[in-house]
Amino acid sequence: MIVKNSKTLLSVEGLRASINGTEILKGIDLTVKSGEIHAIMGLNGSGKSTLAKVLAGHSAYEITGGTVRFEDKDLLELAPEDRARAGLFLAFQYPIEIPGVANTQFLRLAYNTIQAQRGKDELDPLEFDDFVREKMKLLDMNPDFLDRSVNEGFSGGEKKRNEILQMALLEPKLSILDEMDSGLDIDALKTVANGVNQIANKDNATILVTHYQRLLDYVVPDFVHIIQSGSIVMTGGKELALELETRGYDWVTANKQSIAGAVA
Template sequence: MIHQDSKTILEVSGLQAAVDGVEILKGVDLIVKSGEVHAIMGTNGSGKSTFAKVLAGHSAYQVTGGSVLFEGQNLFDLEPEERARAGVFLAFQYPIEIPGVSNSHFLRLAYNTLQSQRGKDELDPLEFEDFVREKMKLLEMNPNFLDRGVNEGFSGGEKKRNEILQMALLEPRLAILDETDSGLDIDALRIVTNGVNKLANKDNAIILVTHYQRMLNYIEPDYVHVMRGGRIVKTGGKELALDLETRGYDWLGVERRAPASA
């Protein structure tokens, strides 16, 4: 929801980033305020997933230019774990499986780390069990997912639910959902997006990175941005997503600016 007096959560200016020396992001500008939902759309290779990973601090991506302020602080001064503790959350496109680490142990460790960061009480295993079971209801998750290894043997949909469960536990200020809709059937999509909607409030913000419009039928964005060639080339309201759905991406044309390095 757009409010006139909302605080700025994220301010991205001219962000450039590379993988293995190949520049992927070529000057991204974006301002996200509290209470807002932003959708970033684009074809494969447009740079939208790179953008998500750069914000979370993945070491494979080198920031080569520009700046990102998160609640006024230089995001790139923070290690990935410090970003998480400050309130940045990335729901992974491909959540990794970690056999041998029980999901409940992992979730509790993460939850308690953020609780202590925020000066709040940590929960012991029994208290946490009750707490997390409540949160799981939001995502219609079977409690036996707590006893398994992190994402181990989970279906695609179960992994995505587990991601949003973590979002529910960690209560981030900024949640970046990287293709959370991919691999979900229609029921799972409804459950996952319903969960996200319940977690959205006036104090946090959400960036949805997606290829398709269909998730936006469930989570209504305030802004839709189209990324192409490592830049945001068009910004509009939710109707822009419908345009993209019917017309595709080609009508947006080629890059309008010459590469910065040329």
């Protein structure tokens, strides 16, 4: 939701990033205020997932220009764990499997790490068990997933639910959901979207990184940005996603060229 006079959570200006000497992000500008839901749409290779990983602090990318502020902090100066502790959350496109660590153990460790950072009480295993089971209902998750190893043998949909469960537990200020809809059937998509909608409120913000419009039927964005070759080439409201769905990414390319031509 767009909230009047809400505060800016994320401010990205001219962000450039490379991997192995190849520039992927070529000057990204993006402002996200609390309460808002943004969608970043683009084809494979457009740089949308890179943007998500760069914001979360993945060490494989080299920042070659620009600034990113997260509330009052210089985000680029923070280690990944400090970004998480400051309230940034990335739901992975491909969540990592950790055989040998029970999901509940992992969830509690992550939860207590963040709680300690916020000066709040940590939960012991029993207290945490009650707490997490309540949150799991939000995502229609079977409690059996608590005792299984983290993401091991989970289906695509189960892994995504487990990501959103972490989001629900950690209560981030800004959540970036990377390809939340990939590999989900329509029922799983609805459940996951419902979870995201319930977590979203006027004090936090969400960035949905996606290729397809489908997800946006269920999590309705306030802003849609289209990213191509490492820069945001169009920004609009939720109608932009529908237009893109009808006309395809080629339309964006043609349109961008005509705009560029007119300027020249």
